[in-house]
Amino acid sequence: MTGLAPVAAAAAPVAGAALGGLYLAFDLAVLPALARPAVRVGDREPSDRAAETMRAINVAIVRPSFLALLLATPALAVAAAALRPGPLTVAAAVLQLAGLAITVAVNVPLNDRLARDRDAAAWARFLGPWRHAHRVRTAAVIGAALLGATAGLDTSGTGAS
Amino acid sequence: MTAPTRPEAAAALRAGRPPLVLLAALVVMALMAGLFWTWDISVMPGLARLDDRTFVTTMQALDAAIDNTGFSLVLWGALVLTAVTTVIERRAGRRRAGRWIVAALVLYLAALMVTGAVHLPLNAAISAVDASAPAPVLARARAAFEGPWRAANPLRTAFCVVAVACLGRALALPRR
Numbered sequence: 001m002t003g004l005a006p007v008a009a010a011a012a013p014v015a016g017a018a019l020g021g022l023y024l025a026f027d028l029a030v031l032p033a034l035a036r037p038a039v040r041v042g043d044r045e046p047s048d049r050a051a052e053t054m055r056a057i058n059v060a061i062v063r064p065s066f067l068a069l070l071l072a073t074p075a076l077a078v079a080a081a082a083l084r085p086g087p088l089t090v091a092a093a094v095l096q097l098a099g100l101a102i103t104v105a106v107n108v109p110l111n112d113r114l115a116r117d118r119d120a121a122a123w124a125r126f127l128g129p130w131r132h133a134h135r136v137r138t139a140a141v142i143g144a145a146l147l148g149a150t151a152g153l154d155t156s157g158t159g160a161s
Numbered sequence: 162m163t164a165p166t167r168p169e170a171a172a173a174l175r176a177g178r179p180p181l182v183l184l185a186a187l188v189v190m191a192l193m194a195g196l197f198w199t200w201d202i203s204v205m206p207g208l209a210r211l212d213d214r215t216f217v218t219t220m221q222a223l224d225a226a227i228d229n230t231g232f233s234l235v236l237w238g239a240l241v242l243t244a245v246t247t248v249i250e251r252r253a254g255r256r257r258a259g260r261w262i263v264a265a266l267v268l269y270l271a272a273l274m275v276t277g278a279v280h281l282p283l284n285a286a287i288s289a290v291d292a293s294a295p296a297p298v299l300a301r302a303r304a305a306f307e308g309p310w311r312a313a314n315p316l317r318t319a320f321c322v323v324a325v326a327c328l329g330r331a332l333a334l335p336r337r
Binding site: 006010013014017018019020021022023024025026027028029030032033034035036044049052053056057058059060061063065066142145146149150152153 | 180181184185187188189190191192193194195196197198199200202203204206207208209210211215218219222223225226227228231232235325329332333
């Protein structure tokens with residue numbers, strides 16, 4: 001046993017894939033649904049309903065379990081790289097940190113602006129930039145999970161850990 | 162020190178071969194767990210705050226707009242990779258690992274059965290509702306949908322999380 005290294009090596013890609021799956025739900029379902037040019041139903045514009053839905057989803061996701069996954073994922077990737085430095089673990093850590101940086105620099109400010117702005121163009125200003133940044137962080141986080149899993153191959157193949 | 166015979170060398174090579182398919186199954190299973198979890202912690206609690214008409218139109222849009230190619234790739238990928246790795250481990254004679262992977266396979270099949278028995282019929286039912294119907298019709302459609310859909314979703318999330326743990330256990334076993 002080499003202590004924490006095998007734990008971090010296994011936990012980092014699993015956490016990365018779980019976060020990647022969560023992001024993927026937005027890429028594959030939520031955003032396509034909200035971006036869909038909907039027919040006008042009732043007395044409200046479709047974009048108005050989409051903005052309200054996204055606001056509600058954003059409020060709901062801010063909870064300890066999600067924040068724990070969001071922060072633990074890059075932390076585990078950095079720990080895995082520090083405990084067992086190599087090109088794959090370091091690349092995975094860099095990608096996870098990039099994913100978090102995109103979240104902090106782009107997605108969270110756009111969420112905050114959408115929560116605040118109530119004008120008719122608020123949704124149009126939100127949708128494009130948020131979706132684009134979200135695609136990039138999804139790719140970064142899933143890519144990091146794959147790299148981290150591949151890095152784990154070196155040791156899991158020998159049973160030495 | 163004597164050189165290993167040809168079958169011995171081949172066996173050693175096989176044993177040392179990295180469990181690529183098992184790792185891929187683990188990653189894709191964790192993706193599925195995250196996908197299902199999104200509905201538990203974000204989408205459905207968010208939609209719960211909306212009025213009936215917005216709820217119904219949003220569920221209809223979700224059902225219609227979901228990227229089926231991408232989603233099917235992950236959904237069936239988890240099943241195929243887990244099934245293939247079951248065969249690989251059993252053929253290699255790693256029975257303990259094989260048992261954990263079969264457990265993961267059964268759990269994932271259970272998650273798919275919940276999807277087929279609860280979520281797909283409910284999605285079809287709410288998509289058949291006329292979104293411009295009077296308020297009481299929408300309220301009834303929502304009431305029939307929201308409770309059972311939300312109650313069943315943590316089940317599929319949990320099945321996938323435990324399946325991830327089973328695959329991780331199989332991966333952690335010494336490979337001989």
